[in-house]
Amino acid sequence: MASQGVAEDALDTTVEEGISRDERISRPDMASSSPITPRPTVALSLLILGGTTEASRLAALVADNAEIAPVLSLAGRTREHAPAPIPLRVGGFGGVAGLATYLATNSIDAVIDATHPFAARISAHAASACAIGDVPLARLTRPAWMPEPGDRWQVVPDMAAAVAALGSTPRRVFLTIGRQELAPFNGAPQHHYVVRSIDAPDGFTAPQATFITARGPFALADEEALMHAHAIDVLVTKNAGGAATAAKLKAARNLGLPVVMVARPPEPDVPTFHEPSEALAWVEKLARAKKLASPSHRAAP
Incomplete structure (x- = not known):
């Protein structure tokens, strides 16, 4: 039985099913060597379900956006993961109920499901949990x-x-x-x-x-x-x-x-993007809407 090391599927590593019982929350200041951008109180709270190249690219795009307060979540299915430019959470949620509780407890305003195309369970759980909490959900996935x-x-x-x-x-x-x-x-x-x-x-x-x-x-x-x-x-x-x-x-x-x-498993019926820049535009639109609806903005002369 031979073994050799070379290098397989880019960053498609950590969210195959996303139901790990191990849950570790990385300190924001440990997630990256770069300082975390200060966020205004009306910043949009964004959860990125990651583990792919697309998720990492999106995380880089939102890292310096003061109108967005992002968290990148990885299931921890591989033994190592790359550093993240935004606060990083590692571990499963405990099914639909656990994810719905996380969204509510952390006042998540929007979710981007950027998991692997074959991470069917976590995608289904995300759709169900977001429906429970009426949280906007979009899918970021590469073309087949x-x-x-x-x-x-x-x-x-x-x-x-x-x-x-x-x-x-x-x-x-x-x-x-x-x-x-x-x-x-x-x-x-x-x-x-x-x-x-x-x-x-x-x-x-x-x-x-x-x-x-x-x-x-x-x-x-x-x-x-x-x-x-x-x-x-x-x-x-x-x-x-x-x-x-x-x-x-x-x-x-x-x-x-x-x-x-x-073949790929069926996808939930949610807005779907193939480029991180498209997903960013969707998030920025939600962030602008939240800012316009905030009491401080309405009270401004």
């Missing part, structure tokens, strides 16, 4: 990958279907689905798996496996070399979208390899 000429994709709805798509004949399978959804592949031990994830997986018992702990972005030449070196027959991945790990799809296309692509 789309097949291009020469691709040999087989799109499947879930991991069980991905396992079935591999068939009974032994194959060399490149798994880039993260470390938390590997269990279904234990039921197909005839294959040799090359598993790449940010942290080493737990509970993967397939007898033939090579583990690569890695974090993107990845270069096309490196992806092609990896697939050659491991004699890969098929790539299994989730439609996470984004540029950091897209090179594996082009490498598979160039090498004529089939791809088993797990």
